[in-house]
Amino acid sequence: MDLSITFIICWMMWICVTFFASKQNTWRLPGAAFILLVICLLPLEWSGSQILIRPVMFLFFLAGIGVTSRLSSIIRIRxxxxxxxxxxxxxxxxxxxxxxPVxxxxxxxPTYVVSFSLVFIIFFRSNRERxxxxxxxxxxxxxxYxxxxxxxxxxxVAGETFFLNYVVCIAAVGLVTNIISSLIFSRKPATSFSHLHLPGS
Structure with a gap:
């Protein structure tokens, strides 16, 4: 899995955040801007004699710090x-x-994404924490490592291709589950028969 697949996933995430996220969601504009920044920084790398750095990795780390800043102090420490x-x-x-390797x-x-998604679902309640x-x-x-x-x-190597693929994929899984859960819980409950104006009622 090379970075071309990661680019496609990032663009799909940007489309979902831009066009399908709720307009009342305060993370809609920052999320779309962040994904565009990730797309721009993905191909960039700095190399030396014994080091190779991809700046997008440090962008992911700063994003993690930024997400925790919106949590309460106790949850942030946890x-x-x-x-x-x-x-x-x-x-x-x-x-x-x-x-x-077996x-x-x-x-x-897939092994990393499934394993750590299950771990995060078990230990955290909100998608922001995960x-x-x-x-x-x-x-x-x-x-x-x-x-x-x-x-x-x-x-x-600070930002190996596999690691970037993992981060983008697990973020995409979180985004999809968030959109699905928001659609499920935002649906209005079915009208109860007790509120229907039937003849003789």
Whole structure:
């Protein structure tokens, strides 16, 4: 899965946020602007002798911090603590690719997205908490993983293609579930028969 698929997913997310999100949603305009910024920064990279940096990775990290700023102080602290814990879990998954590749028979990105989506659904109530933890734990775990394998690869990659695919896909899953849940809960309940003006009532 290369970045061309990621570009397509980003454009689909931008269309969903721009045209299908509720007009009363305060995150509609910032979300659309952020996705456009991600699309612009995805192909950019800075490389040195032993380091390769994609600035979009740090944009994801700052976005995670920004999402938590809208949470209450107690929930924010809880999100940070769990994000640190899940960062080690993410790094463990990444290291498992070296030692136990059989775990990822169904594909690396689908395995990560399904596994961590279930974890975030279990531990968090709101989509904001899940999105913030996905961004923070993913960035933190990727940096831990790159630090660990640096002695083997001699190259520090901050923003590997696989990681960018994972972040975009798990954000897309969160967006789709948010839109579906908002459509379900915004539907008006069916009219009760007790309120119908039937003959003789």
């Amino acid at each position: 999100t940070y603590i769990l994000a640190c814990s899940f960062a080690f879990l993410f790094a463990s998954f990444r290291l498992a690719e070296w030692y136990e 775990i990822f028979l169904f594909g690396r990105v 999105l913030a933890c996905a961004l923070l734990s993913g960035c933190g775990g990727e940096l831990l 790159q630090s660990h394998i640096f002695s083997f690869t001699s190259v520090y």
